[in-house]
Amino acid sequence: MDTIFALSSGRPPAAIAVVRVCGPAACHALEALAGSRPRLREARLRVLRDASGDVLDRAMVIWFPGPDSATGEDTAEFYLHGGAAVVVAVERALGALPGLRKAEPGEFTRRAFANGRIDLAEAEGLADLLEAETELQRRHAVALAGGALSQQVELWREEVLGLSAQVESALDFSDEGDVGGLDSGFVYAVERLAGEIGSWLEQPRAEKLREGFRVVLAGPPNAGKSSLFNALIEEEAAIATPIPGTTRDVLERSVSLGGLPFTFVDTAGLREDSDDAIETIGIARARAQAAQADCVLWLGAEGEGPQGSWEVATKYDLDGGHGNPNAAFHVSAVSGEGIAALRGALIDHARVAMPSPDSVALNARQHALMSQLHSALEAMGESQDLLIIGENLRYARRMLDDMIGRTSTEDMLDALFGRFCIGK
Ligand SMILES: Nc1nc2c(ncn2[C@@H]2O[C@H](COP(=O)(O)OP(=O)(O)OP(=O)(O)O)[C@@H](O)[C@H]2O)c(=O)[nH]1
Ligand SMILES: [K+]
Ligand SMILES: [Mg+2]
Numbered sequence: 001m002d003t004i005f006a007l008s009s010g011r012p013p014a015a016i017a018v019v020r021v022c023g024p025a026a027c028h029a030l031e032a033l034a035g036s037r038p039r040l041r042e043a044r045l046r047v048l049r050d051a052s053g054d055v056l057d058r059a060m061v062i063w064f065p066g067p068d069s070a071t072g073e074d075t076a077e078f079y080l081h082g083g084a085a086v087v088v089a090v091e092r093a094l095g096a097l098p099g100l101r102k103a104e105p106g107e108f109t110r111r112a113f114a115n116g117r118i119d120l121a122e123a124e125g126l127a128d129l130l131e132a133e134t135e136l137q138r139r140h141a142v143a144l145a146g147g148a149l150s151q152q153v154e155l156w157r158e159e160v161l162g163l164s165a166q167v168e169s170a171l172d173f174s175d176e177g178d179v180g181g182l183d184s185g186f187v188y189a190v191e192r193l194a195g196e197i198g199s200w201l202e203q204p205r206a207e208k209l210r211e212g213f214r215v216v217l218a219g220p221p222n223a224g225k226s227s228l229f230n231a232l233i234e235e236e237a238a239i240a241t242p243i244p245g246t247t248r249d250v251l252e253r254s255v256s257l258g259g260l261p262f263t264f265v266d267t268a269g270l271r272e273d274s275d276d277a278i279e280t281i282g283i284a285r286a287r288a289q290a291a292q293a294d295c296v297l298w299l300g301a302e303g304e305g306p307q308g309s310w311e312v313a314t315k316y317d318l319d320g321g322h323g324n325p326n327a328a329f330h331v332s333a334v335s336g337e338g339i340a341a342l343r344g345a346l347i348d349h350a351r352v353a354m355p356s357p358d359s360v361a362l363n364a365r366q367h368a369l370m371s372q373l374h375s376a377l378e379a380m381g382e383s384q385d386l387l388i389i390g391e392n393l394r395y396a397r398r399m400l401d402d403m404i405g406r407t408s409t410e411d412m413l414d415a416l417f418g419r420f421c422i423g424k
Pocket of ligand 1: 220221222223224225226227228239240241242243244245246247248267268269270314315316317318331332333334335
């Protein structure tokens with residue numbers, strides 16, 4: 001097997017650059033550059049040299065022998081001075097050693113998975129953690145990476161195994177293969193498990209965490225959409241002018257509010273009679289955006305917005321809210337009045353739509369498996385045939401195995417580990 005190496009810290013220049021080496025030749029690489037290998041898991045300052053004896057850097061080195069390392073394989077880490085040329089020189093020296101090559105994206109984590117150090121759900125959590133930009137995303141990712149879902153799956157797996165054992169023993173004592181031999185608690189246990197899994201399926205999904213709560217600003221031209229958009233995201237991202245029809249394309253910005261991920265969307269002003277081809281396309285896009293929103297802020301006349309939209313009266317500094325006196329919110333992008341209240345209401349609303357900080361949200365892959373598991377349990381409840389019940393339980397167990405990647409395909413692993421950066 002190849003020994004791989006990569007810069008695992010951020011892009012130089014930086015205070016420190018961490019280069020990891022992992023695989024059977026890691027020990028040799030450490031000795032070649034640092035002269036000797038320090039005691040395991042102890043940081044030591046060493047002069048690093050290349051094969052011709054030239055000094056590359058003075059650096060901290062640590063030796064993590066397998067199988068108790070993060071990847072399960074022999075691993076060496078170099079904590080270099082974080083200059084670009086230092087990293088290049090050390091990588092060149094490593095690349096010149098036999099059996100060493102640069103790592104692919106996510107290859108360290110993939111080895112950790114292949115060596116059973118982490119399961120698939122935990123690897124997904126790690127990928128989420130590296131991408132986390134808001135507090136809520138971080139909390140979920142830490143829980144997933146720490147095995148919160150894996151432990152739950154393990155409990156369900158034990159329950160399913162217990163149910164299978166009951167079916168096996170009933171089969172041993174029944175000639176006809178009917179359910180008469182089953183304990184009365186069996187049906188109850190299946191229903192309870194199906195109910196529990198059903199309630200997991202109903203929780204907000206993990207994708208919501210990644211995409212963010214989508215707020216679309218819509219209304220007639222010059223209503224003040226772009227101005228409000230800028231005020232909400234606290235950045236002059238959109239052009240706002242007195243000319244109606246200023247915004248033509250859709251403009252998106254992702255921000256964190258109250259620790260929650262939001263995507264705000266500014267759109268072209270809606271009007272029926274535009275003869276401008278660009279604006280007409282912009283209006284069509286605005287309508288499409290409103291249809292996909294988690295929340296539409298309607299900046300037009302009372303009752304004319306899309307169903308369920310929040311009515312917002314803008315330019316409160318000018319007309320004191322006379323534009324739409326019955327609007328739920330009165331704001332001014334100029335004076336800042338009402339912006340905090342609107343933002344607060346959006347945060348409260350999004351919090352309910354987002355996965356709760358105390359639960360583990362399922363991603364698309366996990367949700368699909370859990371749905372199949374749920375259907376298998378439901379189908380079982382109706383069956384009178386022990387053989388069919390046993391078959392459904394085996395299927396249920398396979399879905400649980402898939403959740404944590406006991407069985408997994410190369411394509412799936414490529415897709416997951418491709419999400420990681422090089423060096424992770
Ligand atoms: N006084 C005051 N003027 C505002 C306020 N919000 C927007 N305006 C002004 O109203 C005009 C239109 O604002 P925009 O934000 O461009 O409006 P819009 O809805 O994005 O317009 P289109 O993109 O053309 O559809 C600009 O001249 C803004 O400066 C406000 O709260 N108070
Ligand atoms: K405008
Ligand atoms: Mg605009």
